[in-house]
Amino acid sequence: MAVTQRGCVVVGYLLILLLVGCRARIHKLTLRNETRVSVDLNNFGFYANGTLDVNLVSLRLPNEQQNSSAHPVGFSLSRSRVNGVLAYPTEETDTCPLTPTEVTGNEEEPVIFFIIDTIGRSVTVKATGNQDNLLTAKPKADESKGQRKTRAADDAKPEDGDQKPDDDKKDSTVVEKKEDDTVPKAPVEATKMEENQFNLGTTKQLTIALDKVDGAYNFSFHMQVGSQAQGLYSLKFHYCQNRVAGRRLPYSFTVEVTEKNPGGYLSAAEIPLSRLYICMAGIFFTAALVWVYTLMKHRYSVFKIHWLMAALAFTKSISLVFHSINFYFINTEGHPIEGWAVMYYITHLLKGALLFITLALIGTGWAFVKYILSDKEKKIFMIVIPLQVLANVAYIIIESTEEGSSEYYLWKEILFLVDLICCGAILFPVVWSIRHLQEASSTDGKAAMNLEKLKLFRHYYVMIVCYIYFTRIIAILLKVTMPFQWQWCYEFLVEVSTLVFFVMTGYKFRPASNNPYLQLPQDEEDVEMDEVVTESGVLEGISKVKKTSNGRERQKESAL
Known part of the structure; x- marks a missing residue:
């Protein structure tokens, strides 16, 4: 501690x-x-x-x-x-x-x-x-x-400052005396x-x-x-x-x-950012409240990771508020107010750490598939969390360093590289969960439930890949092709894509009683399997019977 x-x-x-x-x-x-x-x-x-x-x-x-x-x-x-x-x-x-x-x-x-x-x-x-x-x-x-x-x-004098003042x-x-002999002395204002x-x-x-x-x-x-x-x-x-x-x-x-600029010290592409961030902060805060309401409504099927997702949404909202305040003071004063800037950097660091921790936990299937992390998955956290701290420190140094300094480009390359490593690292737990569910679907006797969860994690994998590609590659390409006064749309696209990703993740893993992924029947006899049974001489004459809860025969289908 x-x-x-x-x-x-x-x-x-x-x-x-x-x-x-x-x-x-x-x-x-x-x-x-x-x-x-x-x-x-x-x-x-x-x-x-x-x-x-x-x-x-x-x-x-x-x-x-x-x-x-x-x-x-x-x-x-x-x-x-x-x-x-x-x-x-x-x-x-x-x-x-x-x-x-x-x-x-x-x-x-x-x-x-x-x-x-x-x-x-x-x-x-x-x-x-x-x-x-x-x-x-x-x-x-x-x-x-x-x-x-x-x-x-003066040019003939050494540059080392050997000559006395x-x-x-x-x-x-001496020069002034020579000039005074030929030219009348003029007032200081006139000669300036x-x-x-x-x-x-x-x-x-x-x-x-x-x-x-x-x-x-x-x-x-x-x-x-x-x-x-x-x-x-x-x-x-x-x-x-x-x-x-x-x-x-x-x-x-x-x-x-x-x-x-006529409106302040911000560049043309940065002038709308203060209003953009405060509006997105309100949207993320509203989404966080809706999520908390959902958790309270279905409290009996809520896992700890659901509350971690709520903390991420609130932290994201608070970070955007401080980011908006920071840009406001830069626009009016020409430089950030240290107190507000420190609060923004702290919340930005927490948001980045919470984001990758939450994504990695969901990707490992923690609380949805299993409650214990393997050694391999623990190593992912030991790698991703320090890298996220390094990435946020690099971001802070970039924001606080002049663009002309050599350290600026060094830390910018470090930030880009570390961010790509973190994005690639969180895909490994999802792949491991998919492989685990594929193996379990044919061995543990609960194939239907595992197949449904397998479908869920495949969708989640596609979502993460699309989010990473859009925010790291496609949005940057759009920024390069946009006119200078519309380059703030890059930040708008990143924030909107983040909101969509949060909403879709919450919807997929919502703690609702009608969620087909989280509330699947545990008894294999109560599930209709969409499997095709090949006819053979051994199976000829066998009938498939579906029973009700009181054990009486309700339906009989001939397999002839």
């Missing part, structure tokens, strides 16, 4: 620690010693007048490549009509999307490139495709002769660089300012999505041909990304 309580406390602390760094739709990603050629920062569905704010806080490049134009570095913002189909290839190939020969884009789909020039201290913005997006950024100023000399001196102040003071707005539909190329502070480059921009260019956008960071002498050189950067 103490071990269980300690485990719950550890899981609770883990959830809280994971949520501390979770910023949801207000992202802040820091990568250190990164070597990937392309980093997928985020995917977001924008409606018209949606806004994207990107602030590259700091970018530190390797000393061997920071002044080389042979290794382009920058960002790309591309639109895709459906999830997973981008406007240009994203694989790590020899070609670089940022090079002038490759920055062609699709004639229809809008693509925006931000190519960083560390030598010229500028960012070249190139827009392709049909779009009416508005870009707001600080343009690059025309440099005076004194400013160019000062910047050249006092020397930097001294150099800047203002941000300008550019229509990327007409301005296909422009140059914005790139600043350098303590050896780190930084710039920012704000984009408003136009009515013609709304869609699902993918923001990526590229460091092309990051290879010297056969090895990739590490780089580091910190970027802040804020995405927002």
Whole structure:
């Protein structure tokens, strides 16, 4: 008991620690010693007048490549009509999307490139495709002769920070004195660089300012999505041909990304989810109440597993309520409230564990066929339950990790693999029960009852297979083919299929007196067997007699 309580406390602390760094739709990603050629920062569905704010806080490049134009570095913002189909290839190939020969884009789909020039201290913005997006950024100023000399001196300084801050102040003071001798001193407000707005539909190329502070480059921009260019956008960071002498050189950067639609911080495909989850929670709660009413009405034929099924339905309903609340706060605040998020993750973990435990118990025929689990079946539980805990931990880490981090893709692959293993593992008990009933139908003298239960478990096996295939494969394929604003239908299909699966399972295994699977006659003489008796010389002249309860002969059929 103490071990269980300690485990719950550890899981609770883990959830809280994971949520501390979770910023949801207000992202802040820091990568250190990164070597990937392309980093997928985020995917977001924008409606018209949606806004994207990107602030590259700091970018530190390797000393061997920071002044080389042979290794382009920058960002790309591309639109895709459906999830997973981008406007240009994203694989790590020899070609670089940022090079002038490759920055062609699709004639229809809008693509925006931000190519960083560390030598010229500028960012070249190139827009392709049909779009009416508005870009707001600080343009690059025309440099005076004194400013160019000062910047050249800064570039010649080592990046290790060997120069003292006092020397930097001294150099800047000298430049200011030279400028003061020739140019009258202007007010601070007049000399401050203002941000300008550019229509990327007409301005296909422009140059914005790139600043350098303590050896780190930084710039920012704000984009408003136009009515013609709304869609699902993918923001990526590229460091092309990051290879010297056969090895990739590490780089580091910190970027802040804020995405927002007119209605809130949720992506276009996620806006209806809060209402969807709360409605489905009400439906699951109603179904759970109907199930409890059925159990109370037929209490004399109720097994313990029936109450476990009721607990699963209630847990599913509560999990959907917390999921809806979590999405509501993400939409309004831009990030989840830690308390509500922790409650959702806890109920999500319990729901996943209860689901696979219930399915495995039903599949083994526990309480319906037998009351004792074999060693083989116990091993299934010893495998499935820890895997389900791992799958839910992976899900929590994915939800709490920025998409651009390398751990995100690792845990996403772990979640997919573990989920498939669990789905395959729960099919084994059903197959074992079918085999057990097939053997028992010809040996224990109760063939009719066993054949009916065999039919039941075959139906149940088909139901599980259909549920797994639909929620794991077919629904995902539908999501990929749907337009960006309708991709919430994937979640709708998953929840509806789960509800149908729960209802059909409950109906098949309901504790009703008229359930042909659970209330079968125990006396073989009272059952009419649908068997064909072959005629032979030995059986010739034998009659089949059906008796009533008082033993009198009621019917006699000649077998001649």
